[in-house]
Amino acid sequence: MRLLVLGGTEFVGRAVVTAALGRGWEVTVFHRGRHRPPPGARALHGDRATAAGLAALADHDGRWDAVVDTWSAAPRAVLAAARLLRGRTGRYVYVSSRSVYAWPSPPGAAEDAPLVAGAAADAGASDYPRDKRGGELAAMAAFGERDSLLVRAGLILGPHENIGRLPWWLTRIARGGPVLAPGPRDVPIQFIDVRDLADWIVGAVERESSGPYNLVAPPGHTTMGELLEACVRATGADAELRWTDPEVILAAGIEPWTGLPVWAPPGGETYDAVHRADVSRAVATGLVCRPVDATVADTWRWLTRIGGTAPRRPDRAAPGVAPEVEARVLDAVRGVSGTTLEEGALDD
Structure with missing residues (x-):
């Protein structure tokens, strides 16, 4: 070919x-x-x-x-x-x-x-x-x-990412300490590893496919908790994920998707649009998605190999919340409730 x-x-x-x-x-x-x-x-x-x-x-x-x-x-x-x-x-x-x-x-x-x-x-x-x-x-x-x-x-992650979403989480978690983790921890998310996307495209060329296809992992492929916990494992950091209710995060003025990359509060329009797509047509043609741990670990290896700073497209704003905003939210929640964990997390 x-x-x-x-x-x-x-x-x-x-x-x-x-x-x-x-x-x-x-x-x-x-x-x-x-x-x-x-x-x-x-x-x-x-x-x-x-x-x-x-x-x-x-x-x-x-x-x-x-x-x-x-x-x-x-x-x-x-x-x-x-x-x-x-x-x-x-x-x-x-x-x-x-x-x-x-x-x-x-x-x-x-x-x-x-x-x-x-x-x-x-x-x-x-x-x-x-x-x-x-x-x-x-x-x-x-x-x-x-x-x-x-x-x-849909949402694309993996090595060589030039948007900065997964690199931001990896870099933040690698710094260690308390990390503002947007809950719920078990909320399903959809993304596709760039290599799985590429494999599907090449296969579609061989099959002479045509027309539109939604390309992202099937619903339930992973969760926000599994993504961030994979970041902790990949970096080996002493980070402490403090799962925080969506209402607290939104009240602090932190934007879903951009302020805390990948995340959107369940039940909202952004969540429905980016994390609840029907990809049955692509799955029927052979779409295979690797585990979240593989995407995260390989991205971290690439990021450390290039010195820890990911390239970023000039037409996209840098994602992520400022450290002082994150610290203020964590301190405020702890001061009110004595914990930043979302309700029920201690039962796990």
Whole structure:
């Protein structure tokens, strides 16, 4: 198989390149040249955000079985690439997002849930949900529904993460001491290891899959408690997870999802949208998700290998709560109740 990856040097794109190379595929990476692609991939350079950014790709006479595109900004960049590659590539795989579903997304939403009004396929940048939907429309405009695959990924974690969610938790827990742990401890969460996402994408190319797929671990794959306890084990820190009621955290002005990454209070719109997705279609096609301990341990090994500071995309705000805010919440709760543990935790 011959694969072209637009990007391919950072988080998701890098994992796709690695998965394809692992199957013995011939992989070409088209990127800006700021990071090295995985060893074994061929490289073409260009900046899709510029007028002549696709010149190297246009001048190249290569043909591919599929292209994987992770673009997250103006949809017109997807449209330009898709039109250029229409006669030279069999299938267009666009890594989209579950953010394309209209808010609030109902619990258990599948691929037929209502969608946002996407930005026009030839439009400039708008906002993330509309841009991602616009990217989907651009891919289908050039390749049609039969030859386009829309990968609507949920929360993605794992090595090389450049958003900072799991690296923030690992770094915070590695410092040790009392840690503000957002309860309930047993609340189910959904994420997908970037390597499992990449393996599924490569397999979908082989199967010639098309249409939209929600891509995240099945409901109940793990819990918030299992995720943070895995962080404690991986780092070997003397951290003490102090499970705290959602109402206390929200009253302190800490934002779900961003202030305490991954977490959202159960029963709320954010929780239903990000942690209660229907992924039965992907599971039926062979989606396999590794244990949370493997994701956390491998991410910690990568993070320590690069010096402890994860790379971060410039278009995303840094996640995490400030140390002084965390300390203030822990102190306040302890002062009122004598404990920060959520109700019932001492019975475990």
